[in-house]
Amino acid sequence: MFKTTSTIIALLTASILVCCGLPAVAAEADVDKAFDALKTYDWGQDRNLLKPIDDAIVGSHGDAAAQKDLASRLAEVLKTDAPQAAKDFVCRKLSLIGSAASVPALAGLLPDEKLSHMARYALERMPAAEAVKAMRDAMPKVKGRVKVGVINSLGVRRDAESTASLVALLADADKEVVSAAAAALGEIGSPEAAKALGDFQKKAPEALRPAAADAYLACAERLLADGKKAEATAIYKALSAGEQPKHVRMAAMRGMLSATGKK
């Protein structure tokens, strides 16, 4: 059926081409058929059923309107009761062409244990600020490993706006959440993150000391890369102390050498 202006134009174009004896643009009909197949697509079915969508996405490079249309159609599938395999496919495609407009549909999957990862697969790769905001907003509403996943993605995106929330999570009862929060703060690598990690690594329980040291080191490296030598050096000095394992002390000393321009 005619869903968008671009579809109408494509079909009119196809008609003209057919009349001129040129090969018809059958792709649009194939894409429609693929979207129909997608509604019930599941593991074990022929992956080639969806190939027209793959091809359409590839062909839409440089055509913002076509990409927007495809992304919109894909996002709609996420709101249906299509099988997990279908939504998995959609998230992979949105990870390539998704934009701010795709975020609401993806955000809706973040609390879903089975689909949270694939929602992040798209959101984490999407440059749009709305994508990060969706994950930031979801963080307090999810728990367990789903929460860990969201935290990890915020760390990859170095979301400084999450700093306060992540600092609070350093006291969480779930050790995996604590470890993830520390790692994310390390990736954010801001002076605020550094302060929180500095406090944390002094009082971290034994099981979390390796994670605390690693996060603190990562923070130092981020600070150094951002030109904040003094802050980075302070961390390296702290981690060079005797109570740290040898490999941490060595990494800290190497960091100090880097900070002073010596290798």
Add this chain to the structure above:
Amino acid sequence: MSCKPTRLTRRRFLKTTGVAAAVPYVITSAALGGEDRPPASERIVMAGIGMGGRGRGDLGAFLGHKEVQVVAVCDVRKGAQNAAKNMVDKRYGNQDCAVCTDFREVVARDDIDAIVTAAPDHWHALLSIAAMKSGKDVFCEKPLSLTIKEGRAMVDTARSYGRIFSCGSQRVLGDYGRLAREVQSGKLGQIHKCFADPGGPPRPCNLPGQPIPDDIDWDLWLGPAPWAPYHPFRCSAAYGLGGRGFRTWRDYSGGMMTDWGGHKFGGAMFALGLDHTGPVEIIPPDGKDHKWLMYKFECGIEMYVGGGGPRYEAAKGNVPGLTWEPPKKLLERNYRGHGGLPGDFLYCVKTRELPFRDVEYAHRVATVCHLGNIAYELKRPLKWDPVKEEFPGDDQANRMTWRPMRQPWRL
């Protein structure tokens, strides 16, 4: 026997009590060493992670070195665990080799100096980085990584923690070394084109689900990859792209592009002195002007994914933009120690020199493989900045330089 240490090793005893112990300590003959084994304090204690066929092959190579003591093996499959343990126990004539399913038990042991890993590709980065962050050196089978950013993270971790990291690919010098030396010496002239065909890219997997056998920890096998139902052809080590093993599937491998790319691109880039950098343009086949995928380097070298290889074609006359010169200094770059790549790795573990297949070279080669796969998937020419390691101004391609990991995993 779990991989967690169950007895006080001599190394740990000395570490925690200092040399001057207050109580008598019985030094065992095993600790003292013997005619065919160095004393314990001079041994390199190793563990194997990912002990399928290739993993056991690598393990066997290390077991042949007198200075190595393998103390633990790890695999998500019980069959592979047992086969690896049997190898180790047979070598030492005891039952002491620990086994485990979860690599974190190996990583947590501070008596292990180094690991050898031949886990599936999608695990290489996580395993290796965890090991390095716990103070261990790493010998990791090729291909180095599943994505470009994983590879860079592995390099950065190795440098930050001062770890020795050697990747696999014995063919770079073993099979392709003679021709590489001719290129490096200038004997073949000014090279303009090279040809290296490793085979094709991976594809999406949509195998149906089957009951999970007792033998495998499926969730751990998947690890950071997207969840999918178990099927033996998802995770088998069957070779090639025929759909019967993990190398076929994009979620776990870069296909033959990375599997043989590690050898062929690795061989070519070593020969040409390009394995410290990368191409600036990648052009996929288009059925018209471009028969094969082609990488163009800043020095003007064109590397084609076709025509067998590695093989090299010299320029005929002056080629505009071709500035490549034979990298004669590479004639000295070679294995150290004894026993090929494993021997080179062990030598470097002791001396702390960078190994022949240092992680940076392996990353540059793997990156070339990944760039090719991205070009195959996007079906359009791509520009690449090998210094910043990004596609300038190409948001879509840049999204493909990493893959968000399934919780709880992260680099």
